[in-house]
Amino acid sequence: MKKLKILAVVCALLSGGTLHAMEFNYGLKAGLSMSWVPGMILEDASRTVLPCPGPYGGAFIEFELADNFLLYTELSYAGLGHIDKFTFYDYSNQYFLRLSYLQIPVFAGFRLLDDRFTLYLGPELGVCLAGNSLSRADGKDRQKFNERANLNPVVLNFALMGQYMFTDHLGIDIKMDFGLTRTFRGESFVLDYGSFRRTVQNRTHNAGVSLGVCYKFN
Numbered sequence: 001m002k003k004l005k006i007l008a009v010v011c012a013l014l015s016g017g018t019l020h021a022m023e024f025n026y027g028l029k030a031g032l033s034m035s036w037v038p039g040m041i042l043e044d045a046s047r048t049v050l051p052c053p054g055p056y057g058g059a060f061i062e063f064e065l066a067d068n069f070l071l072y073t074e075l076s077y078a079g080l081g082h083i084d085k086f087t088f089y090d091y092s093n094q095y096f097l098r099l100s101y102l103q104i105p106v107f108a109g110f111r112l113l114d115d116r117f118t119l120y121l122g123p124e125l126g127v128c129l130a131g132n133s134l135s136r137a138d139g140k141d142r143q144k145f146n147e148r149a150n151l152n153p154v155v156l157n158f159a160l161m162g163q164y165m166f167t168d169h170l171g172i173d174i175k176m177d178f179g180l181t182r183t184f185r186g187e188s189f190v191l192d193y194g195s196f197r198r199t200v201q202n203r204t205h206n207a208g209v210s211l212g213v214c215y216k217f218n
Contacts, residue, residue, distance in 0.1 A: 032210070036207055060073065068111040069109070073105060074103070092137065118163045121159065123157070150190075177206060183205055194196045195199070
């Protein structure tokens with residue numbers, strides 16, 4: 001028992017020394033996201049799917065674990081969604097889906113190009129904060145729906161991000177997200193456009209590209 005206590009103390013001291021010696025940077029970022037929801041497709045409808053713009057920003061921190069190898073995480077807000085224009089026989093409709101997520105990625109980072117460019121990749125957790133849809137049919141008033149109950153509260157993405165630093169403090173980054181889990185709940189879901197209602201198989205997931213400006217306090 002005494003040996004186990006001594007070993008625990010030694011491990012704690014070593015880990016404390018490692019954390020103390022580990023270099024880290026933290027900062028803020030803000031920008032624009034362009035997103036869509038693949039899987040919201042009716043096979044017998046003619047449709048045009050457009051990316052949906054939204055705000056993107058938050059705070060981040062990165063730890064240098066070894067030369068040119070980093071551990072990165074952030075807490076950011078992302079406005080995602082979907083713009084859908086479709087024609088079903090003689091019925092035309094415009095559908096706007098607006099989603100709000102809290103995103104928490106955990107990335108491995110690799111520094112390249114004289115430490116100016118860093119490539120990050122890894123999983124990303126998305127916590128759904130809100131979801132609304134707006135439907136407008138030809139010749140009819142807009143109808144708004146609360147989609148929060150139909151959405152999965154937590155989604156998992158795989159993300160790839162590149163960051164280029166112009167100075168030691170100021171840079172830009174671009175991030176690509178690929179949804180691994182469903183955006184909507186269940187095996188199927190209902191597309192409700194007011195006077196048009198249809199149940200479809202659920203293949204939905206989030207996808208998007210975010211471009212931001214970052215500032216590091218290092």
